[in-house]
Amino acid sequence: MTSIDEGVARLRRYIDDLDLTGQERLPPEPILAERMGFTRSRLRTILKRMEADGTIWRHVGKGTFIGPPPPSGGEQLPATVAAKDLFEARLLIEPMLAARAAQEADEGDIAIMRACIDGMRNSASFQQWKRLDERLHRAVAGASHNSLLLTVHDTMRLSSRQAIDVRVRAVYGEPAEPRGVVEAEHIALVEAIAARDAEAAAQAMQAHILSVRSSLLPSS
Structure with a gap:
């Protein structure tokens, strides 16, 4: 397992331990990186992987949300x-x-x-x-x-x-x-x-x- 795979697994566990409904927002990247012990660049790579599989979605200026993106347009x-x-x-x-x-x-x-x-x-x-x-x-x-x-x-x-x-x-x-x-x-x-x-x-x-x-x- 690569360090990114391990990071994805850790962040999944963090999300799964949150008692939140879908579409809830995660902490801002600087706070989340510090909380997880990731560098900002490593966190961005992990979030990109998790966005691809639908665990989270991101909106520029609004943040990172749990779950797949809502429909648009x-x-x-x-x-x-x-x-x-x-x-x-x-x-x-x-x-x-x-x-x-x-x-x-x-x-x-x-x-x-x-x-x-x-x-x-x-x-x-x-x-x-x-x-x-x-x-x-x-x-x-x-x-x-x-x-x-x-x-x-x-x-x-x-x-x-x-x-x-x-x-x-x-x-x-x-x-x-x-x-x-x-x-x-x-x-x-x-x-x-x-x-x-x-x-x-x-x-x-x-x-x-x-x-x-x-x-x-x-x-x-």
């Missing part, structure tokens, strides 16, 4: 998104992304996915667990190595915060059986991707989304 989200529409979109898009990930993922992509699963298992708070869940799904989308598909995924996931965040906390807020079900589904998904089995990866993602929909929207 013509990609503005509708004011409200129905939960049923969100899950319909997810069922159309995410299994295809999982299949593509099985074909295109490199070892680094798969390592990130597995690290997310491990982190979720050991998470100390709901926000940490949820942030890692979002990171895992984005890692799958990112493993498609298709920037347009990744943008579609990010826009859809931002919509999910509007549509189902309160219900997600109600169902998965405590580390009980529902989280165990999610973990098993995530493991099946990532192992299918690692095995380069596109059909199994798509099926695992579809089964996972249907399971989550059943938990969050019992009447659907």
